[in-house]
Amino acid sequence: MKALPHLVIAIVVCACQCGHAIAQLEIDWHTIDGGGGVSSGGGLTLVGTIGQHDAGSPDAPLTGGGFTVVGGFWQMAAPSCACPGDMNADDAINGMDIQLFVHCMLGAGSNCPCANVDQTGGLDLPDIDAFVNDVLAVTPCP
Numbered sequence: 001m002k003a004l005p006h007l008v009i010a011i012v013v014c015a016c017q018c019g020h021a022i023a024q025l026e027i028d029w030h031t032i033d034g035g036g037g038v039s040s041g042g043g044l045t046l047v048g049t050i051g052q053h054d055a056g057s058p059d060a061p062l063t064g065g066g067f068t069v070v071g072g073f074w075q076m077a078a079p080s081c082a083c084p085g086d087m088n089a090d091d092a093i094n095g096m097d098i099q100l101f102v103h104c105m106l107g108a109g110s111n112c113p114c115a116n117v118d119q120t121g122g123l124d125l126p127d128i129d130a131f132v133n134d135v136l137a138v139t140p141c142p
Contacts, residue, residue: 081114083141085134089114091141093134101131 038045061068085093087100089111103109105123115123117130 081111081116084114084119085117085131085139086141087111087114093131093139093141095135097131098135 083089083091083093085097085101087097087104087109090096100109100111101115104112104115105128109115112123115127115131117127117134120126
């Protein structure tokens with residue numbers, strides 16, 4: 001009978017000590033990243049998906065062997081134009097393009113990458129000169 005109180009005390013002490021020995025894990029931050037597209041080189045292909053884990057910042061990429069992975073979002077390619085000045089995509093720079101060009105110059109149009117006729121990176125006065133010259137010459141698209 002004397003051993004029973006000592007056994008109860010030992011169990012209580014063990015239970016208290018075991019509670020402190022359990023690791024208290026915590027995730028203090030998280031991200032839900034998204035992406036898309038395909039990147040390939042050599043014999044490898046990488047496809048981005050929504051919900052991918054965070055792979056490191058551009059300042060601190062994850063590296064190993066000959067590979068580097070940087071987290072973040074895929075960048076979209078800038079829209080391009082096969083024939084600058086051909087605003088309606090009919091393979092000719094002509095009077096049919098004038099209204100669409102004017103809308104882009106006023107900031108209200110669509111297919112505006114084609115309004116950058118001089119290809120200097122923005123819509124400005126030299127684009128107007130180049131567009132008018134192309135319309136008057138009825139320039140065909142290549």
